[in-house]
Each structure stands twice: as C-alpha cells, then as structure tokens.
Amino acid sequence: RPGLENVLRALKPGDTLVVWRLDRLGRSLTDLVKFVEELGRKGCEFRSLNESIDTRTSGGRLIFHIMAAFAEFERNLISERTRAGLVAARQRGSRLGRPRIVLTEAEINEARRAIKEKQQTLDEIAAGYQISSTTLRRRLETALTRERGKDHILAKHANSPRMAKSRAENEKDGCRDLEMSKGAMADTQQSFDLCTSSEDSRQLLADARKGPRLCPGDRWNRPAKLDTGRTERTKPCAPPPC
Known part of the structure; x- marks a missing residue:
C-alpha cells in the first residue's frame, strides 16, 4: 500500500x-x-x-x-x-450482482424522440430512467443494431475514427511509394541520358540499330578489338546446315 x-x-x-x-x-x-x-x-x-x-x-x-x-x-x-x-x-434461485436493466421498446423510442425533437442530453434522459448515461447509450446502440442488422455494425466500424486513421495511413504509404517509383524512373532516365550524351555512345546505338538481326542458330563472336571506345564485332557466323 x-x-x-x-x-x-x-x-x-x-x-x-x-x-x-x-x-x-x-x-x-x-x-x-x-x-x-x-x-x-x-x-x-x-x-x-x-x-x-x-x-x-x-x-x-x-x-x-x-x-x-x-x-x-x-x-x-x-x-x-x-x-x-x-x-x-x-x-433459492436469487440473482446475484446488480439487477439487469431492461428498457422496453416504448422507452427506447421515447428516449430517441427526446434526443431528436427535444434536444435533451443523455444525462437528462438517463436521470429520468434512474440509470447511467453509459447504460442508456449502450441500450440505444443495441436496439439500433438489432433493427438495422449486421450492415449497421460494419458501417459503424468503417466510419470509426480508428478506421479513418488507418485509411489515411494507407493512402500516405501509397503516395510515398508512388513518389519513390517516380524518383527511380527519373534516375533511370538521367543515367540513360548520361550514357548517350557522348558521340561514341550515340554511334554505338546507331550501329546496333543498323546491324543484322540474329537468326535461329546465329551467334555473335566476342568483341574483336577496341578502337576509340567503340566495340567492333566480327561478322556473324554462318548458320548451321539444316
């Protein structure tokens, strides 16, 4: 103590x-x-x-x-x-603990009208029934769930502050991933521009576009020599006889 x-x-x-x-x-x-x-x-x-x-x-x-x-x-x-x-x-069959508080359907409807029409607070209405405002709120929510069914429960949880916070965090993570992807694409484009900025690199790309295409069975030999940064390849070997 x-x-x-x-x-x-x-x-x-x-x-x-x-x-x-x-x-x-x-x-x-x-x-x-x-x-x-x-x-x-x-x-x-x-x-x-x-x-x-x-x-x-x-x-x-x-x-x-x-x-x-x-x-x-x-x-x-x-x-x-x-x-x-x-x-x-x-x-003796006596019920132990606090007595179970049961509000009739008429009392629940009366409490709803008092909230909606008379603009009374839960504390004021609960004092009339000699129960706590927490108990009254729970009874009203239980009655509403019983009337609207399972969809009401799902909609209530979907619109809760916790779910709204979770959705906001997911959207924030998605935006961050999108920005990272855009940044990676920009870095790739910048690297490509740097590689193709010199005269030799542009000539290599042009030669590659004009060169013969490989046929089935063809293969390229390894580079024969290096001349001023260019790679010259030998002619493709003849395809194997059928």
Missing part, C-alpha cells in the same frame, strides 16, 4: 507509529507480526489506540499478538458468513 510505504520511509529510530485499530494495519496475523518486527529493526515502536497496545513493554507485545489473532479470527468469521449467504441465495 503506497500510504503505508510512505509512512515506513518517513519513520526514524526512536519514532512511534500510532494506529487506530490493528485491522487497519494488516489483514493477517503474519503480516502484523512481520510489520512490528520490521519496526523494531528500525528502532521504532508501535502503538494501537483502540486495543491499548504498546510494544515498548513485554506485556504490550503479548497483548499485540493476542489481539491480532482475534482480529484475524473475526475477519474469517465474516468471510465464512458471506460465503454461506451466497450459497443460500443461489439455492
């Missing part, structure tokens, strides 16, 4: 921790004993006003252990009575 931890950090040797009752300090005898022992190791004392316990004396320490045991015994009795009451209620 944060409050108890803050108290322990604030205690100094010679201080005395005062509580109203033992059960406000711990939930079991073991926890109480460990806590008081920890206070003793820090040089602090313990005092409970309701039980008149003072650990500065041996009699006070004895009373502390006895009263702590009785406090735990009382909590155990309360827990046992609670469990027995729940079992008896289930056997």
Whole structure:
C-alpha cells in the first residue's frame, strides 16, 4: 500500500507509529507480526489506540499478538458468513450482482424522440430512467443494431475514427511509394541520358540499330578489338546446315 510505504520511509529510530485499530494495519496475523518486527529493526515502536497496545513493554507485545489473532479470527468469521449467504441465495434461485436493466421498446423510442425533437442530453434522459448515461447509450446502440442488422455494425466500424486513421495511413504509404517509383524512373532516365550524351555512345546505338538481326542458330563472336571506345564485332557466323 503506497500510504503505508510512505509512512515506513518517513519513520526514524526512536519514532512511534500510532494506529487506530490493528485491522487497519494488516489483514493477517503474519503480516502484523512481520510489520512490528520490521519496526523494531528500525528502532521504532508501535502503538494501537483502540486495543491499548504498546510494544515498548513485554506485556504490550503479548497483548499485540493476542489481539491480532482475534482480529484475524473475526475477519474469517465474516468471510465464512458471506460465503454461506451466497450459497443460500443461489439455492433459492436469487440473482446475484446488480439487477439487469431492461428498457422496453416504448422507452427506447421515447428516449430517441427526446434526443431528436427535444434536444435533451443523455444525462437528462438517463436521470429520468434512474440509470447511467453509459447504460442508456449502450441500450440505444443495441436496439439500433438489432433493427438495422449486421450492415449497421460494419458501417459503424468503417466510419470509426480508428478506421479513418488507418485509411489515411494507407493512402500516405501509397503516395510515398508512388513518389519513390517516380524518383527511380527519373534516375533511370538521367543515367540513360548520361550514357548517350557522348558521340561514341550515340554511334554505338546507331550501329546496333543498323546491324543484322540474329537468326535461329546465329551467334555473335566476342568483341574483336577496341578502337576509340567503340566495340567492333566480327561478322556473324554462318548458320548451321539444316
């Protein structure tokens, strides 16, 4: 517990921790004993006003252990009575927990008219039915879903802020990919322009366009020599005899 931890950090040797009752300090005898022992190791004392316990004396320490045991015994009795009451209620068929809130169809339609025509808020309408505005909103949404069916649920989720955010992110990613593709095409065109900017490169492209086409079985020999940056190829070999 944060409050108890803050108290322990604030205690100094010679201080005395005062509580109203033992059960406000711990939930079991073991926890109480460990806590008081920890206070003793820090040089602090313990005092409970309701039980008149003072650990500065041996009699006070004895009373502390006895009263702590009785406090735990009382909590155990309360827990046992609670469990027995729940079992008896289930056997009688009683419904446990909060009562189920059911709004009739007429009440739901009346709430809709109050919102649409009278411009009333959910809090004002819920106060008339003695329920919370959250419960009223849930009942209205459930009734609307029951009337419109599955398509209403899908449309509601499709128009939700989360889906709108997801669509915006997807569109942003698509635009970024398109820009990257355009940039790659521009880089390719720039590289091609640089390669064909010299006279030798343009001549090579012209020779390649005018040269003979390969027929089935034809092949080009490897470049014979390099002359001022141009690659001269030998004549194609004769095709193999049929």
